[in-house]
Amino acid sequence: MSKSSIPVLKFDAVxxxxxxxxxxxxxxxxxxxxxxxxxxxxxxxxxxxxxAQGGVSASLGNSEEDHWHWHMYDTVKGSDWLGDxxxxxYMCRKAPEVVVELEHFGMPFDRTDEGxxxxxxxxxxxxxxxxxxxxxACAAADRTGHAMLHALYQRNVRANTQFFVEWxxxxxxxxxxxxxxxxxxxxxxxxxxxxxxxxxxxxxTGGAGRIFYSSTNAFINTGDGLGMAARAGIALEDMEFWQxxxxxxxxxxxxxxxxxxxxxxxxxxxxxxxxxERYAPNAKDLxxxxxxxxxxxxxxxxGRGCGPNKDFVLLDITHLDPATIMKxxxxxxEISIQFAGIDPIKAPIPVVPxxxxxxxxxxxxxxxxxxxxxxxxxxxxxxxxxxxxxSVHGANRLGTNSLLDLLVFGKASGDxxxxxxRSGELGLKDLPADFAERTLARLxxxxxxxxxxxxxxxxxxxxxxMQKHCGVFRFKDMLVEGVxxxxxxxxxxxxxxxxxxxxxxxxxxxxALELDNLVEVAKATMVSAEARKESRGAHVRDxxxxxxxNPNGRDDVNWHKHTLWxxxxxxxxxxxxxxxxxxxxxxxxxxxxx
Amino acid sequence: xEEREKLNRLRWxxxxxxxxxxxxxLGEFLERIYPTLTPEQADAFVTLADMExxxxxxxxxxxxxxxxxxxxxxxxxxxxxxxx
Numbered sequence: 099m100s101k102s103s104i105p106v107l108k109f110d111a112v113x114x115x116x117x118x119x120x121x122x123x124x125x126x127x128x129x130x131x132x133x134x135x136x137x138x139x140x141x142x143x144x145x146x147x148x149x150a151q152g153g154v155s156a157s158l159g160n161s162e163e164d165h166w167h168w169h170m171y172d173t174v175k176g177s178d179w180l181g182d183x184x185x186x187x188y189m190c191r192k193a194p195e196v197v198v199e200l201e202h203f204g205m206p207f208d209r210t211d212e213g214x215x216x217x218x219x220x221x222x223x224x225x226x227x228x229x230x231x232x233x234x235a236c237a238a239a240d241r242t243g244h245a246m247l248h249a250l251y252q253r254n255v256r257a258n259t260q261f262f263v264e265w266x267x268x269x270x271x272x273x274x275x276x277x278x279x280x281x282x283x284x285x286x287x288x289x290x291x292x293x294x295x296x297x298x299x300x301x302x303t304g305g306a307g308r309i310f311y312s313s314t315n316a317f318i319n320t321g322d323g324l325g326m327a328a329r330a331g332i333a334l335e336d337m338e339f340w341q342x343x344x345x346x347x348x349x350x351x352x353x354x355x356x357x358x359x360x361x362x363x364x365x366x367x368x369x370x371x372x373x374x375e376r377y378a379p380n381a382k383d384l385x386x387x388x389x390x391x392x393x394x395x396x397x398x399x400x401g402r403g404c405g406p407n408k409d410f411v412l413l414d415i416t417h418l419d420p421a422t423i424m425k426x427x428x429x430x431x432e433i434s435i436q437f438a439g440i441d442p443i444k445a446p447i448p449v450v451p452x453x454x455x456x457x458x459x460x461x462x463x464x465x466x467x468x469x470x471x472x473x474x475x476x477x478x479x480x481x482x483x484x485x486x487x488x489s490v491h492g493a494n495r496l497g498t499n500s501l502l503d504l505l506v507f508g509k510a511s512g513d514x515x516x517x518x519x520r521s522g523e524l525g526l527k528d529l530p531a532d533f534a535e536r537t538l539a540r541l542x543x544x545x546x547x548x549x550x551x552x553x554x555x556x557x558x559x560x561x562x563x564m565q566k567h568c569g570v571f572r573f574k575d576m577l578v579e580g581v582x583x584x585x586x587x588x589x590x591x592x593x594x595x596x597x598x599x600x601x602x603x604x605x606x607x608x609x610a611l612e613l614d615n616l617v618e619v620a621k622a623t624m625v626s627a628e629a630r631k632e633s634r635g636a637h638v639r640d641x642x643x644x645x646x647x648n649p650n651g652r653d654d655v656n657w658h659k660h661t662l663w664x665x666x667x668x669x670x671x672x673x674x675x676x677x678x679x680x681x682x683x684x685x686x687x688x689x690x691x692x
Numbered sequence: 693x694e695e696r697e698k699l700n701r702l703r704w705x706x707x708x709x710x711x712x713x714x715x716x717x718l719g720e721f722l723e724r725i726y727p728t729l730t731p732e733q734a735d736a737f738v739t740l741a742d743m744e745x746x747x748x749x750x751x752x753x754x755x756x757x758x759x760x761x762x763x764x765x766x767x768x769x770x771x772x773x774x775x776x
Binding site: 139140143144145146147148149241244264286287313314315316317318349350351352429432433435436437438439600602603604605608 | 694696697700701703704705707708709710711712713714715716717719744745746753771773774775776
């Protein structure tokens with residue numbers, strides 16, 4: 099098919115995704131006078147950034163002494179030394195500036211009596227290089243993400259950013275030199291496929307937490323940016339690193355707070371045994387998150403899970419006085435009734451370790467430019483937020499650093515675009531003749547497929563495979579088998595069939611296209627995890643245990659490096675962790691313990 | 693707009709929301725309860741689905757009440773949804 103077969107719209111810059119990072123990047127571009135298009139599958143203020151309620155960290159020092167260097171130390175340590183120290187220094191130094199800017203955009207932060215931004219403590223944030231907790235998190239009640247989106251959206255309206263709402267980007271356009279020239283996108287309301295031709299393309303598409311059967315992520319998080327990047331030959335970095343919570347409602351994924359175990363909740367297996375007594379004789383059900391998660395997965399993997407698929411354990415509070423449950427845990431009772439169909443006063447809640455956040459992503463530098471393996475930028479391509487791997491979170495993310503990541507790297511990527519467009523480095527190069535061919539072939543295949551697999555069933559198989567073979571606690575044989583199984587899922591996904599072939603508002607087609615993206619992320623995760631023969635941060639393997647030579651199973655000699663996964667040939671490569679910060683001394687490797 | 697198109701648009705807006713809890717509740721409601729609503733209730737549901745999650749959630753869990761009687765009926769049905 100020739101390029102004249104789809105309409106082409108021209109912009110200086112196109113941003114894919116309108117959550118926190120996309121909106122923050124858009125402000126830089128629109129206020130600089132660049133003609134900017136922002137595509138989003140949903141109205142901007144309905145992005146998943148809303149779910150981030152805890153706060154945004156910055157060493158403002160409003161409540162007590164604080165310093166960006168201490169914040170940097172905490173972030174490096176939290177990352178289990180896999181984070182790049184130039185990017186981490188950049189983020190922590192920029193934090194006060196972007197938070198104050200956000201305040202000027204109208205963000206209704208909680209305040210101290212003196213009128214300063216109020217700050218509270220948050221796990222992992224310490225003063226004086228890990229000495230004692232520090233108050234560093236800035237919040238707007240429990241609506242921080244929501245309030246942030248509203249402030250950023252209003253600023254964009256003022257700057258005349260052009261939004262394309264209920265549009266899904268399908269593929270990246272690259273020319274022979276590898277330069278990125280925009281995206282091909284689908285407008286759901288018309289079913290039209292359109293090219294958005296731009297000098298610069300920014301991915302701000304969020305994470306892909308829906309690759310797991312149990313996930314706290316909203317349905318929108320299908321890793322569209324990751325799928326598009328992978329299909330365009332861009333590597334995905336450190337995709338084996340995913341953050342999990344121990345107790346999500348099995349199936350639904352909705353979180354059950356740790357407070358339930360604090361009130362006396364007990365975890366039980368299919369024999370009704372209080373199995374935590376075997377794993378942590380002293381702390382039992384109140385052991386740390388990773389210990390509890392690993393114990394739960396071991397029970398499930400050894401056949402002592404509950405339910406028809408033996409794939410969850412039970413959180414039991416039936417022994418507590420109903421009056422205590424009603425008084426101390428009313429929200430949990432409602433959630434359990436609504437999302438597990440179980441009244442926890444009468445029966446235990448099915449729970450499973452649940453995926454929460456993606457540390458890996460499209461490789462970028464601290465300027466928000468997408469980079470090749472050798473660190474050189476891919477011309478015309480930028481990324482920020484959960485889709486990107488700068489890498490500031492490394493092997494594990496600190497709470498409140500996700501909203502900070504959005505602000506700092508959303509702004510940085512925007513500044514880089516403005517610089518690269520104004521300096522004349524990026525012109526509007528001609529589109530290659532065949533630029534839409536692969537995308538149109540993918541759509542044609544969906545329209546003509548017969549006798550293929552159902553999208554919902556294939557997605558479920560993908561999610562169950564990831565949960566079972568590549569969950570919070572990982573086993574060598576399961577990972578090896580998982581690689582084979584996820585490649586089978588890929589084959590089924592290549593033959594999905596949709597019954598509805600209509601053009602306008604065809605949600606079945608959109609879900610099939612989302613599945614294509616989930617498949618790329620699932621492969622990247624499984625293959626990268628199988629290969630990394632150590633435990634580090636959120637990647638924990640049974641065959642890489644805690645020993646004096648390798649504390650916590652971490653093997654710096656062989657594995658202190660970033661993974662790069664390429665779609666073509668399912669190939670892996672590695673690159674060094676950047677240990678040299680921008681201005682300060684390296685924070686040297688040491689054992690991570692809290 | 694055809695009925696199929698309207699329903700698909702509503703399905704998208706019910707299942708691509710900011711929070712997982714609301715994807716689950718509104719998606720389930722759309723499949724099981726929405727087809728049984730009166731035209732007035734269906735309109736009230738569309739209005740509710742257009743709300744943002746942090747505004748809708750307190751209405752569903754009962755910490756806030758809707759002044760509109762038809763909307764209150766729909767909210768009671770929404771609160772009765774069970775995800776299995």
